[in-house]
Amino acid sequence: MGIIQRVAIRVDASIEMGMGHLARCMSLANALASHGVKIVFIMREHASVFSRIVEACGHTLLLLRDSELYQDPYDLTAHAHWLPVNPQQDAAQTLEAIGGIGDVDWLIVDHYALDANWERQQRKQALRVLVIDDLADRVHDCDILLDQNLVLNPEARYSSLVPAACQQMLGPGYALLRPEFAEARKSLTDRSGEVRRILVCYGGSDPSNETAKALAAIKHMETTSLAIDVVIGLGNPHADRVSGLCLELRCVELHRGTDNMAELMGRADLAIGAGGIMNWERCCLGLPTIAVDVAANQVRSLAALASAGALIHLGSAQSVNATQIATAIGAMIEDSARIRSMRTSALALVDGEGVGRMCSAMHELTP
Numbered sequence: 001m002g003i004i005q006r007v008a009i010r011v012d013a014s015i016e017m018g019m020g021h022l023a024r025c026m027s028l029a030n031a032l033a034s035h036g037v038k039i040v041f042i043m044r045e046h047a048s049v050f051s052r053i054v055e056a057c058g059h060t061l062l063l064l065r066d067s068e069l070y071q072d073p074y075d076l077t078a079h080a081h082w083l084p085v086n087p088q089q090d091a092a093q094t095l096e097a098i099g100g101i102g103d104v105d106w107l108i109v110d111h112y113a114l115d116a117n118w119e120r121q122q123r124k125q126a127l128r129v130l131v132i133d134d135l136a137d138r139v140h141d142c143d144i145l146l147d148q149n150l151v152l153n154p155e156a157r158y159s160s161l162v163p164a165a166c167q168q169m170l171g172p173g174y175a176l177l178r179p180e181f182a183e184a185r186k187s188l189t190d191r192s193g194e195v196r197r198i199l200v201c202y203g204g205s206d207p208s209n210e211t212a213k214a215l216a217a218i219k220h221m222e223t224t225s226l227a228i229d230v231v232i233g234l235g236n237p238h239a240d241r242v243s244g245l246c247l248e249l250r251c252v253e254l255h256r257g258t259d260n261m262a263e264l265m266g267r268a269d270l271a272i273g274a275g276g277i278m279n280w281e282r283c284c285l286g287l288p289t290i291a292v293d294v295a296a297n298q299v300r301s302l303a304a305l306a307s308a309g310a311l312i313h314l315g316s317a318q319s320v321n322a323t324q325i326a327t328a329i330g331a332m333i334e335d336s337a338r339i340r341s342m343r344t345s346a347l348a349l350v351d352g353e354g355v356g357r358m359c360s361a362m363h364e365l366t367p
Contacts (some may be wrong), residue, residue, distance in 0.1 A: 002366035006038045008098055008126065009108045012047045015235060017082060020276040020297075021110045022050060024132065024148075024176035028108065030057055031179075031355045032362075040104070042097050046084065047276050049235065059224060062100070064093040064150035069214040071342040077323035078137060079112035079292055085116060091121040098125045105366055106130055109142075112297075128365060130358075131162075132176075132286040134297055142166055143365055146358065148175040149302040150282065150349065151292075151342035175280035182352030184262040185284055190345060191269065193336025197227040199268035199287070200262075202294065205235030208292060212238065214272045215245045215252075217325035229264050238359070269339065270332055272325065274317070276304045283350040284309055290328045292317040 005188045009029060013022040029039045039059040043050070045066040054061045066084045083090055090113075098104060106247050107126035109119060115138040115328050123141070131142040131357050136157040146169045147154065154170040162168065190228050198218070202210045211232060214362070218228060228249065230244055234257035246254045258264065261281065271282055271289040275298030289311040293299045299316075306313040312328060332339060 001279045001364050002101055004032065004037050004105045004363060004366050005033075005034055006040070006102065006104045006175040007106045007108060008042055008101070008104045009038045009110070010042045010094055011108075012044050012082065012197060013050050013112045013204075014047060014082075015207050015237060016146060017207040018276060018301070019050070019233065019235075020051065021132075022047075023204075023277055024107060025110050026057065027176040027178050027355050028358055029059055031359050033058065035359070039299045040098075040101055042349055044084065044090075060101075062097045064097065065089065068103070084113070087118045088191045091199070094118075094147065095125060096332075097149050104129065106362055107134065109364055114235065115139055127367070128362075134301075137160060140166075144169060144358075144361060146170075146174055146176075147198055148172055149301040150279075150302065150308065150353065151300055166171065166245055167325065167365065168359060170282065172280050173354060174357055175277075175350050175352075176358065177277075177281055177284060177350075177352050177354060178187075178262070179352075180260075180262040181265075181281055181284045184266045185347075185352050188266065188289060188347075191340065193339040193343075194227070195269045195329075195333045195339065196338075197268050197270075199231065200273065201230045201231035201241075201271070201278065202274045203278065204235060206232065206238065206362065208294065208317060209241065210274065210292065211236075211242050212245055213317075213320075215242070216322040217272075217329065218252075219245075220322060220326045221330065224250055226251060229255060229268065231255045231261065231264065239316070246324070259330040270329070272329070274298060279311075280350045281306060283346040284352045286343040286347040288332065288334065288346065289316060289337050290318045290325065304324055305349075308349065311346070312340055326356055 012027045013019050038168045041054045041061045045063045106128045108130045110132040120142040129142040130144040131140045132146045144167045200214045246252045265285045271287050274294040294317045302313040306312050
């Protein structure tokens with residue numbers, strides 16, 4: 001087991017990508033930094049709006065230039081449009097950025113548009129590579145592969161996509177959550193299954209304004225006995241619309257860019273939201289959920305969580321309407337036994353210690 005001195009993290013965030021990739025990288029970065037590791041984030045110029053999140057935690061941020069570059073029309077990677085340049089250009093820029101700070105012990109890459117070709121080039125200056133992925137749709141050249149999602153036969157997904165020596169860290173036991181979720185979990189008490197408070201949150205961006213749809217469902221129910229917490233990110237493009245809807249409803253509190261998500265989840269009896277990293281935050285705190293998928297990569301995990309009894313997956317946000325959400329809420333309110341069962345199932349999946357497990361794995365593989 002060696003000492004990790006410097007780690008570079010290549011990740012992006014945007015309204016389209018959401019903030020989940022950045023959020024899970026931040027959780028791991030903060031844990032490493034607490035043990036004296038110097039963290040350098042490498043992000044594209046268009047992600048500079050999120051710079052304060054990185055810098056507020058004391059990490060260095062390097063931005064890759066977007067201008068005067070082009071997208072390779074022959075790149076057929078499913079998420080190629082997430083880069084304003086082709087992967088080869090991104091790889092060269094990343095190498096240059098790392099060169100400016102010196103070789104790194106680990107390079108962490110969390111980006112659907114990057115694959116083994118990009119990762120292989122970074123070996124020139126990165127001693128070890130950790131890839132965070134959910135899709136299993138491309139080859140990787142890495143020492144550790146982390147996929148924190150709940151899927152059937154997870155080992156088979158990457159068997160032909162990573163080197164034989166790669167250490168695969170698979171499943172929600174490795175979910176990269178902030179430490180406050182594990183702390184909040186310690187304070188959980190038994191619940192009766194009665195639904196008195198609902199948390200509505202669709203992530204940091206919510207470009208299709210699913211939050212408004214959920215609020216319309218709650219308004220349609222014409223109930224005055226529920227307390228509602230609504231959480232939206234600072235980058236939510238529909239903030240004014242959501243704020244107006246909240247004012248129309250009684251007992252609704254709007255939280256913008258909140259930093260106490262664990263507290264809000266811990267006191268809620270039911271959540272309405274999407275997939276992504278919030279799946280594991282809600283499970284860690286045993287929060288029953290009515291969920292829709294807002295991106296194709298969320299479907300598999302939501303379906304698996306529904307099969308495990310941890311949530312209700314209504315389907316795609318594009319096809320689910322406010323009436324269906326209202327019906328689902330009403331059914332949950334009337335079924336306290338199901339609420340208790342979902343809570344137990346969720347708690348069994350995630351204990352909030354995934355970051356610690358990942359840090360240990362990285363240290364063990366460091367020469």
